[in-house]
């Protein structure tokens with residue numbers, strides 16, 4: 001667990017920017033970060049704000065974050081260039097519980113690929129890897145992985161036309177035995193992945209997003225039911241999800257007001 005002493009920002013310069021598509025960019029930093037796939041950092045752009053971002057790439061001396069442009073902070077972040085300065089705190093959160101044995105599946109939706117990417121790089125080659133996006137253009141990291149990916153897009157421009165859950169169901173009904181499913185993406189997608197897993201008695205790990213401020217369980221901004229997402233999550237297993245009434249239903253806005261999840265994620269409809 002991070003102590004109060006870990007809360008000082010480390011100031012880092014952007015080493016490289018990779019533009020993924022119109023709305024996503026990956027920023028690389030030359031810094032050795034002790035990290036577990038699924039953990040996140042708080043990223044501070046001086047004069048703008050501080051926001052949570054998952055680590056999307058990790059090596060001994062480097063790490064990266066992948067940003068989807070939504071509002072003021074993220075638009076500023078994807079506009080950053082080599083040499084620009086950010087502060088980071090963390091990593092925070094639990095990360096994925098990486099099982100050493102058994103058949104695994106990874107189900108990614110859109111920018112949910114970001115926390116799953118370093119996980120995939122730690123899993124066996126026979127892992128079933130499903131990735132969905134709006135269109136071909138929004139498939140993140142097209143050439144990155146050694147593991148074969150099953151693609152789907154909303155418009156059919158790449159891979160199966162339809163949902164990641166179609167592909168997951170197909171794997172299961174065709175007789176594939178799964179011992180663990182890891183997922184990240186829009187919450188409604190993760191909810192349906194969880195429901196499929198429950199129906200087939202497959203344990204599942206889901207990476208949740210809620211409005212975060214402190215990153216280490218003090219402020220309470222990110223509570224989801226009885227869980228504090230930054231401290232107890234962001235990755236939750238099947239047992240916790242069964243008890244979590246706010247999963248796919250409610251979330252707290254920045255103001256602390258409880259709203260329907262559709263309102264919390266209203267930026268998706270813009």
Ligand SMILES: Cc1cc2nc3c(=O)[nH]c(=O)nc-3n(C[C@H](O)[C@H](O)[C@H](O)COP(=O)(O)OP(=O)(O)OC[C@H]3O[C@@H](n4cnc5c(N)ncnc54)[C@H](O)[C@@H]3O)c2cc1C
Nearest residue numbers: 051052053054066067068071072073074114209210211212
């Ligand atoms: C654990 C965690 C990991 C994340 N990892 C990534 C990632 O790898 N890539 C990525 O693009 N995004 C990630 N996000 C979401 C990212 O933090 C928000 O997209 C970002 O804060 C948007 O800020 P904004 O000013 O651009 O948008 P705003 O206009 O302020 O908000 C747009 C939406 O972003 C979300 N958001 C805004 N502020 C916060 C906050 N402080 N905490 C959580 N969500 C917020 C809300 O859904 C909000 O409706 C992550 C969020 C969490 C909680």
